[in-house]
Amino acid sequence: MMEETTKDLEGVVFSHEEVADGFRFLQIRIDGHLPCARPGQFVQIRPSRTTTTPFLRMPLSVSHVDRVGSTFGVLYDVVGPKTRALSDMNEGDRIDCLGPLGNPFPDVPDDARPVLVGGGIGVPPLLHLGTHLRSTGMDPILIVGARTAGKHLPLELLSPASEHVRLATDDGSLGHHGFVTDLLAQALKEEDKPVVYTCGPHPMMAAVASATESADVRCYSSLEEYMACGFGVCVGCVVERRTQANSPYDQFTRVCVDGPVYDATEIVW
Numbered sequence: 001m002m003e004e005t006t007k008d009l010e011g012v013v014f015s016h017e018e019v020a021d022g023f024r025f026l027q028i029r030i031d032g033h034l035p036c037a038r039p040g041q042f043v044q045i046r047p048s049r050t051t052t053t054p055f056l057r058m059p060l061s062v063s064h065v066d067r068v069g070s071t072f073g074v075l076y077d078v079v080g081p082k083t084r085a086l087s088d089m090n091e092g093d094r095i096d097c098l099g100p101l102g103n104p105f106p107d108v109p110d111d112a113r114p115v116l117v118g119g120g121i122g123v124p125p126l127l128h129l130g131t132h133l134r135s136t137g138m139d140p141i142l143i144v145g146a147r148t149a150g151k152h153l154p155l156e157l158l159s160p161a162s163e164h165v166r167l168a169t170d171d172g173s174l175g176h177h178g179f180v181t182d183l184l185a186q187a188l189k190e191e192d193k194p195v196v197y198t199c200g201p202h203p204m205m206a207a208v209a210s211a212t213e214s215a216d217v218r219c220y221s222s223l224e225e226y227m228a229c230g231f232g233v234c235v236g237c238v239v240e241r242r243t244q245a246n247s248p249y250d251q252f253t254r255v256c257v258d259g260p261v262y263d264a265t266e267i268v269w
């Protein structure tokens with residue numbers, strides 16, 4: 001049976017491997033029921049219950065769900081103490097997770113063509129989204145950017161999310177030499193009714209938000225802000241909304257509980 005509520009879960013490392021430069025793919029098997037994480041939702045993970053270092057859990061987007069095997073996957077870049085501690089975990093190690101958290105990407109209108117635009121650590125939630133959309137008969141375009149070829153996830157991980165994967169690198173070592181926004185501009189010209197879903201570094205998402213707003217195209221952005229608690233208590237993850245509100249409580253939004261997915265026109269970039 002699937003459950004949708006957020007749960008404090010204990011699981012076991014099912015598989016764990018490096019899939020690109022510094023990028024690791026971790027699959028976790030959950031003891032008992034696997035909560036049904038929808039595309040765009042995330043989990044808070046701590047490498048072990050038996051140590052307080054690192055003290056805080058880290059938010060990671062769910063990139064894969066295998067309900068039959070009761071496993072879910074995350075893809076992460078090793079950037080600091082928490083991700084380094086996670087990278088030391090081996091198959092069979094016990095792992096502490098809280099989730100699923102946050103709100104999923106909204107549904108795609110029937111007559112629209114989903115265009116997914118990801119960069120760096122923002123690609124994982126789009127893989128879950130693309131795979132889900134394909135299972136409903138949709139045909140998403142997936143545009144992925146990275147600094148250099150070695151930072152791109154392998155096609156085996158990208159292709160389940162789209163039959164139309166378009167790659168860009170900042171240094172021209174793979175795919176289009178330039179930014180994802182160049183490939184997005186091309187896709188927006190080709191499609192009659194595109195709807196854009198994006199996740200990645202802040203400047204990339206700001207550029208995507210600006211391009212889609214100019215083209216009058218709906219865009220949903222998943223924000224990956226710094227987080228502490230992940231469930232609305234610490235107010236450590238707020239971003240400013242564009243609308244002028246009477247109170248700071250309405251002017252700012254907590255990404256962990258109100259997001260992480262927003263209509264791009266709602267946010268002050």
Ligand SMILES: Cc1cc2nc3c(=O)[nH]c(=O)nc-3n(C[C@H](O)[C@H](O)[C@H](O)COP(=O)(O)OP(=O)(O)OC[C@H]3O[C@@H](n4cnc5c(N)ncnc54)[C@H](O)[C@@H]3O)c2cc1C
Nearest residue numbers: 058059060061076077079080081082083121124224225226
């Ligand atoms: C909702 C959500 C989903 C996320 N999903 C993923 C994911 O699928 N894969 C993944 O690799 N990471 C993801 N992240 C980011 C991930 O949580 C951080 O990279 C991680 O917590 C870093 O911890 P650390 O102790 O290893 O590094 P830290 O010491 O905390 O940071 C190391 C470096 O990374 C930068 N950094 C840390 N956190 C962030 C952030 N949130 N945004 C931008 N830069 C940051 C810091 O500026 C610093 O330069 C997500 C974040 C959020 C909020």
Ligand code: FES
Nearest residue numbers: 230232234235256
């Ligand atoms: S991370 Fe604590 S309120 Fe969002």
